[in-house]
Amino acid sequence: MSKSQSHGNGGETHQTTSDADKTLTTNQGLPISDDQNTLTVGPRGPQLLEDFVMREKITHFDHERIPERVVHARGYGVHGYFEAYDGNSKLTEAAFLQPNTTTPVFCRFSTVAGSKGSPDTARDVRGFAVKFYTQQGNYDLVGNNMPVFFIQDAIKFPDLIHSVKPAPDRDFPQAQSAHDSFWDFVSLNPESMHMLMWVMSDRAIPRSLRMMEGFGVHTFRMINDAGESTFVKFHWRPKLGTFSLIWDEAVKVSGADPDFHRRDMWNAIDAGDFPEWELSVQAFSEEEAEAFDFDVLDPTKLIPEELVPLTPIGKMVLNDNVKNFFAETEQVAFCPSHIVPGIDFSNDPLLQGRLFSYLDTQLSRLGSPNFHQIPINAPKCPFANFQRDGHMQMEVPTGRAAYEANSLDDGSPRENPEIGFTSHASAESGKKLRIRPESFADHYSQALMFWKSMTEPEQRHIVGGFAFELGKCKELNIRKRMLGHLHNVDKDLANQVAQALGMEGEADKISPAVPVRDVKPSKPLSQYASAPETLQGKKIGLLVTNTVDDDFYSAAMEAAKEEGAMLEVIALKAGPMQTTDGKDIQPDHFLAGAPSVLFDCVLLAPMEEDMEMLLSQAAAIDWVRDAFSHLKVIGYNEAAEALIERSCSDAKDDPGVVFVEDCDFTSFVKKAKQHRIWQREPSLR
Numbered sequence: 001m002s003k004s005q006s007h008g009n010g011g012e013t014h015q016t017t018s019d020a021d022k023t024l025t026t027n028q029g030l031p032i033s034d035d036q037n038t039l040t041v042g043p044r045g046p047q048l049l050e051d052f053v054m055r056e057k058i059t060h061f062d063h064e065r066i067p068e069r070v071v072h073a074r075g076y077g078v079h080g081y082f083e084a085y086d087g088n089s090k091l092t093e094a095a096f097l098q099p100n101t102t103t104p105v106f107c108r109f110s111t112v113a114g115s116k117g118s119p120d121t122a123r124d125v126r127g128f129a130v131k132f133y134t135q136q137g138n139y140d141l142v143g144n145n146m147p148v149f150f151i152q153d154a155i156k157f158p159d160l161i162h163s164v165k166p167a168p169d170r171d172f173p174q175a176q177s178a179h180d181s182f183w184d185f186v187s188l189n190p191e192s193m194h195m196l197m198w199v200m201s202d203r204a205i206p207r208s209l210r211m212m213e214g215f216g217v218h219t220f221r222m223i224n225d226a227g228e229s230t231f232v233k234f235h236w237r238p239k240l241g242t243f244s245l246i247w248d249e250a251v252k253v254s255g256a257d258p259d260f261h262r263r264d265m266w267n268a269i270d271a272g273d274f275p276e277w278e279l280s281v282q283a284f285s286e287e288e289a290e291a292f293d294f295d296v297l298d299p300t301k302l303i304p305e306e307l308v309p310l311t312p313i314g315k316m317v318l319n320d321n322v323k324n325f326f327a328e329t330e331q332v333a334f335c336p337s338h339i340v341p342g343i344d345f346s347n348d349p350l351l352q353g354r355l356f357s358y359l360d361t362q363l364s365r366l367g368s369p370n371f372h373q374i375p376i377n378a379p380k381c382p383f384a385n386f387q388r389d390g391h392m393q394m395e396v397p398t399g400r401a402a403y404e405a406n407s408l409d410d411g412s413p414r415e416n417p418e419i420g421f422t423s424h425a426s427a428e429s430g431k432k433l434r435i436r437p438e439s440f441a442d443h444y445s446q447a448l449m450f451w452k453s454m455t456e457p458e459q460r461h462i463v464g465g466f467a468f469e470l471g472k473c474k475e476l477n478i479r480k481r482m483l484g485h486l487h488n489v490d491k492d493l494a495n496q497v498a499q500a501l502g503m504e505g506e507a508d509k510i511s512p513a514v515p516v517r518d519v520k521p522s523k524p525l526s527q528y529a530s531a532p533e534t535l536q537g538k539k540i541g542l543l544v545t546n547t548v549d550d551d552f553y554s555a556a557m558e559a560a561k562e563e564g565a566m567l568e569v570i571a572l573k574a575g576p577m578q579t580t581d582g583k584d585i586q587p588d589h590f591l592a593g594a595p596s597v598l599f600d601c602v603l604l605a606p607m608e609e610d611m612e613m614l615l616s617q618a619a620a621i622d623w624v625r626d627a628f629s630h631l632k633v634i635g636y637n638e639a640a641e642a643l644i645e646r647s648c649s650d651a652k653d654d655p656g657v658v659f660v661e662d663c664d665f666t667s668f669v670k671k672a673k674q675h676r677i678w679q680r681e682p683s684l685r
Ligand code: HDE
Pocket: 069, 070, 071, 072, 075, 108, 109, 110, 126, 127, 128, 129, 142, 143, 144, 149, 153, 154, 155, 157, 215, 216, 217, 218, 299, 332, 333, 334, 350, 351, 353, 354, 357, 358, 359, 361, 362
């Protein structure tokens, strides 16, 4: 029972409160005799201030909350490990990137705008922050699931965030950008245009945290043991592929399961299906950077992989759920300034601002400069210095001298030029000024590159995204300004959005600061151009009635297992049921509690004798209709034909509606691996 947590600094341990004899005690260790009744004068008399047991309990409760993160408040953390590949030493001396090195990591995924209790599937950027507990100290790679950002200079960050957060007078809208103040801000900041293309695309509504890419966004440096610097951009690529929801699905999932992403991650890890990402860098020299037609210090630009391909440097596996959400996920403190020898910063003005902001925010959020002593933040290598005291000091530093250098104690710890971090000695000079470099002035060319790189469905969704969001923006002048920007990106895009809004010909005229370049598409920017055909990590929903055919059920289970997918049974009632052969099964859901939006593809296996009743249920009709209009593959048995006819009369001849004959799931699985039936979409939306 005695649980202890290592601090990682010399094996010191801390006991948790629940210990040896399981007796409930106060925080001072006093056994409690009665935890149900407050101390009163007589059974019906007044309560006594003297009741320290009650006061301690309530006071602690009153202080249970800490300020939520000002951005990225809603997040989900998971433990795992990182394994370095061979061959990184020519790029970096970082110890955790050398061959045969495995490093523990903690990874926190998040939305940006919503508060801590907001739904997981809001349209938003996703944070992708990884803390590597290396032997040279903690390294934090604090990235996003999109490779660019809204603004070029950190000084604009508070304005960006104030514009997207609920309005200060009315405190809504929550967890969304579909409102006047956000579009007002971005339409007055053309540098946002490239990022807006990403945020209006399917990237902003990921299917799963396990199916998202991650990016370091800024240009960083890697330094090898000869002191040579190479510029790098970081990329995380998920083994399962990059997949997204459809907007209507995301909206409905928000209601059906606001915890959709965290539940998905928890369940996968709990089932031993550990998500994995490969970490790569785009590595390039300063001379190469000079030759690009954009500035690598500008965080609104990405480097097309056609220009600099990815070099894989390692992989991350997430394999352990947290034991306590608050202690770990809530208290974890990421700072881009947590760096190790072998990695360094660039002059990207957004990154430079972040190097200040994160430490500052942790001080206010966690309340003490000793936040590094909280177990989730403590390095797993020895650490020692002469910083002392402060709120919640957990250590008991010994010795008389708390300064460096000293000759009173044994003189240690001391600085060490051999192994210590040194900043790359880049040559910097210039006048002190507040000015944006001219090389940051092209705000439209890469937005156009993104647009051109999309497949047809992806383009349709971007148009839909802009139309939805601008449709919620009541100020017509803001819409017109945005249409003007979209015109500068691509006329066809602008016209489609204008048409959807009923505002053809109303775009403002906005002159780009520099001419828009004729850019080529870049294939890796599309999620679907080369999406893997797989069911791995996906979820199949099997709709049954009062019982289910044993052969169908067993074969479906087997097919799902073979594909690495999860199959969940949705029945009419929540209680236990039996298959036709009398096998006991416990449905995972009952119909009204699990709409088809929760699954990637569906199987319909009702019993003939239940059909009349099923066809009278709106929930069953909606279930199938939604699956169809969310472009899902639908497999069905003979009895389900009537249900399909009733819910989607347009399903006839649809390639994704597959009859499962003799419990053979081959055709269903083959189709379902395509993820969605895109050709169905134009006739539906
Ligand atoms: Fe952050 N950001 N950010 N950000 N950010 C925070 O730090 C900030 C930016 C990112 O799971 C805050 O601990 C500024 C870019 C992630 O705990 C805060 C600027 C990128 C997380 C902060 C940026 C990010 C944060 C709030 C503009 C992608 C969540 C709570 C200069 C490369 C980390 C906190 C977690 C969190 C400031 C822009 C990623 C206030 C000033 C660009 C993933 O410090």
